[in-house]
Amino acid sequence: MKVEDKLALNKFEVDREVHIRVDEQICDRCEPKDCLYVCPAECYVIRDGHVTFSYEGCLECGSCRFSCDRGAITWVNPRGGFGICYQYG
Numbered sequence: 298m299k300v301e302d303k304l305a306l307n308k309f310e311v312d313r314e315v316h317i318r319v320d321e322q323i324c325d326r327c328e329p330k331d332c333l334y335v336c337p338a339e340c341y342v343i344r345d346g347h348v349t350f351s352y353e354g355c356l357e358c359g360s361c362r363f364s365c366d367r368g369a370i371t372w373v374n375p376r377g378g379f380g381i382c383y384q385y386g
Contacts, residue, residue, distance in 0.1 A: 300337070304338060304354070304356075307356070307381055307382070307383065308381070308382040309353060309354065309380070309381055309382070310378060310379045310380060310382065311352075311353050311379070312375055312376055312379035312380070314376060314379075315352050316352060316355070316357075316372065316373050316374060316375040316376075316380070317350055317352050317355065317361070317370060317371065317372050317373075318370070318371040319332075319341075319348060319349070319350045319369055319370055319371075320368075320369040320370075320371075321347050321348065323367050323368065323369035324347065324348040324369050325347065325348075326367075327348075327365075327367055327369065330343075330348060331364040331365065332348065332350075332361045332364055332365055332370065333348065334364075335360040335361060335363075335364040336360060336361055337356060337358065337360065338354045338355060338356045340352065340354055340355050340361075341361065355380070355381065356381055357374070357375065357380055357381055359372060
């Protein structure tokens, strides 16, 4: 089974309040753009020349927070009852 197929099995309770914010001004000056490569769910993409983030499919792993050494990513836990619900089996 491909990673994309496995990710499709996860259940998400999407909140209207985002739990990750990206400062585009800082990202625009970033050359390596590590967030594009460390996110296993590929939530970070470049659109119209800017790094954008789609929180709806976020796995809440925190990889992006640790990969950004410029402070462009503000990451907090989702509110209770929202976010990803992992199911085993």
